[in-house]
Amino acid sequence: MFYYVPDVNRAYADIVDLMYVVPFGRFLRNSHRWGAHAMVITVSVHMFRVFLTGSYKPPRQFNWVVGVILLVLTFLLSFTGYLLPWDQLGYWAITVGTNMARATPLLGHEGPFSYILGMRPDNDIRFALLGGTSIDAPALLRAYVWHCIAIPVIASALMMVHFWRVRKDGGISGPL
Amino acid sequence: MEVRQEKKGTIEFKDDKVFTWPTLVAKEFLAAIFVTVGLLFYSYFVDAPLRELSNPGQAENPAKAPWYFLGLQEALVYFDPWYAGVVLPGIIVLGLILIPYLDNNPKGNGYYTFKERKFAVTTFVFGYIFWYVLIYIGTALRGPFWAFFWPWEKWTHDFPTPPPLHDLPLPLGIILMGGFYFAGLILPALVKRDFFLKLGVIRYSLTMGLLLTMIGTVIKMVFRLAFNVKYIIATPWINI
Structure with missing residues (x-):
């Protein structure tokens, strides 16, 4: 977060810097x-x-x-992080993933029964996720904030509940 | 130490409990160190992937989602996106959440057993394995244009044209699918009466509904592979 800026003009170059210039950058990114x-x-x-x-x-x-819920959040954490390097791998993976949202019944503009709510590419649920009709600067910034702030906060809170309940309910995966 | 020496005899614990610190925490800390060392070791030798700068004008072929979603992407071959990408994962998550409230078998709580909960373990393990089989196919066996390649085949753009697909006639489709769910709900209740009575109507219906949806998803895939059926039910509004 010190070397990376979630801007479409900088993100990829920042990752390349991380790989080749920043001391231990490659090692940390790999891990x-x-x-x-x-x-x-x-x-x-x-x-x-x-x-x-x-x-x-x-x-x-x-x-x-x-x-x-934590399982789903883990998927989402990983998924939102996928876009951040702004390379071909992440870009098209997120394209494939978010295109599914188009097909959401009722809420996606290509989904069944979406005409009932008058869904178009620029007002459906995919638009809400990406902040646009295609994956561009708003989508990158959204992925960044979800990845670095929103999901970690929610997941941390739930993890605390999870570990607390493990103890309260008689320990992990053993007979009671 | 001094206090202890003054007491005679040993201190007897009434139960077999031990302190979290240091007994458990030390082990967890040790495990964390080993995992970290392993991870750093791996990271030292293997680089994280980074392809060229993203280019909206040039699609990757094949364009693949992250590996843990490739089971769903593989399901896209057999289903429309509204099912494979939205409703199916929704049902899976909902079904997982419901598990503790559907399974009212008191046995097998906190230990491994197959004998005492055959139905639950079989169903879950089947679904779990199937999820990873789809991920494996989607990850390793799908090449350009999502064409199928065996592991020993080279990914090329020169693959045979897939056979044409056809839809089932609408009445037949409705009868097949309606009959599937109807028979699937009624027959086990009649044949395995105690199973039905133990669960009660609501638990039974939800359990069997989820189970039939999982089996139905597999059956649809078989229909597609064996008979080139595109849709079981094809209407202008929704296709299954």
């Missing part, structure tokens, strides 16, 4: 990237373990719900 993938995998494996040990059963039901 950020691989750590993110590791987090998605770990969260997924954790859910598998919790299911197989039946650890969502009373009294731990509520914590399972928090966990599912």
